[in-house]
Amino acid sequence: MDKNLKRMATMQRMQVTGLRLFYTNGYYNTSIDDILKELSLSKGAFYYHFESKEDFFIQIIENLLVRKVYSMLIEPIEGHEHTLDLISNCFEDALETAVHNDLDYGFVLNNFINEFNGRNQKIMKHLNDILRVWEVNLVSAIQRGKFNGHIDRHVDAEGVAVFLMSAYMGVRTLMVENAPSARKYRFMSQLRHYFKSLEARTTPV
């Protein structure tokens, strides 16, 4: 195998396993050895490829987490159909995935923000960047909806974005452990109710 390919493959394997364990047990509660044990690799292999545990995690964020959030929460609302439907379906899908995941520990980004907040400024910066991208995309989606005439033109796009992000992050935590399916259903009902109040009164053009 090409050396560079082998290098990439090993690093990728480490990162994928690392993300899963960090998500499941928390960053500080997961040791490098835990990750290496699953892969039958050694300390030497790890520190050959990565500078430190922190560097390792930042690479995970850049390589895996960004894409994950993007594909689950941003890309699905980029279309040009009815914006509120797009967001509604996007949330519905994301929550449904969580419901069916026995190993669900909440919204990955939310969990890491909680863990690193006030403890590691460097990592927080990377996580906040992802949040900001999400926010920007939500805002422009809503503005698109206003432009298309689906959303009332008096609606505050930034406000709605903050409200949506809050609600989503919160419900993901709330769904962990206690009646995820019922809570998802109730949450989505109220979300749609809220969305109804944002719709333009007149028929869209």
Next chain:
Amino acid sequence: MDKNLKRMATMQRMQVTGLRLFYTNGYYNTSIDDILKELSLSKGAFYYHFESKEDFFIQIIENLLVRKVYSMLIEPIEGHEHTLDLISNCFEDALETAVHNDLDYGFVLNNFINEFNGRNQKIMKHLNDILRVWEVNLVSAIQRGKFNGHIDRHVDAEGVAVFLMSAYMGVRTLMVENAPSARKYRFMSQLRHYFKSLEARTTPV
């Protein structure tokens, strides 16, 4: 000083400092020695009063956390005035407190749930109990509002409660680090907008 009083005083000091450090740095990132150092106490004193770190934390939950959540989020909505106004003011106050707290690390209950979820079933049970109390009180407040004629009788009280809890938990995380004041304002605007859509169409009796 009475021995029993002294005992209580020491335990109280440990718990108060413990909660602050656990909240600030996380449970697993705070060592017993960190807490004892601040109080100029020794390991011996700690293990004389508490069985273990876990037992210590559970007592903190029971003695401090429950009351804290109760006084901030439950007691303020127990009145008999317009329910949605009560909740709105309650959230406003809680968020305003957070804005003015330089050492804000998010909603304390949310943070601990994230940290212990899937890692410590025993502690999670205690945390979930608090959530459930909050939920029950929100539901009954909303039902009271329906009964009083302020809230539309078609409104799903359980659904609104889940939605409110989600939104609050989420916005507290979102407010950490990034423009807390602006986000609070936007959040509250949308919350009031949402509340408007829950009001009874006819004038209340």
Next chain:
DNA sequence: TGTTAAACCGACCGCTAAGTCTTTTATGAA
């Protein structure tokens, strides 16, 4: 004032974790 038990001290133990360093193995180019 002397007794007694509660309250507290702090050295110590066993363990785990991040990171280092020397050695070994695998691989591709010559």
Next chain:
DNA sequence: TTCATAAAAGACTTAGCGGTCGGTTTAACA
């Protein structure tokens, strides 16, 4: 086949943690 080097091994260092335990101080009370 040889050789240089990438990749990986794994023993070791250092630090910090939860928890133990024998000893010391303190204060209420007879």
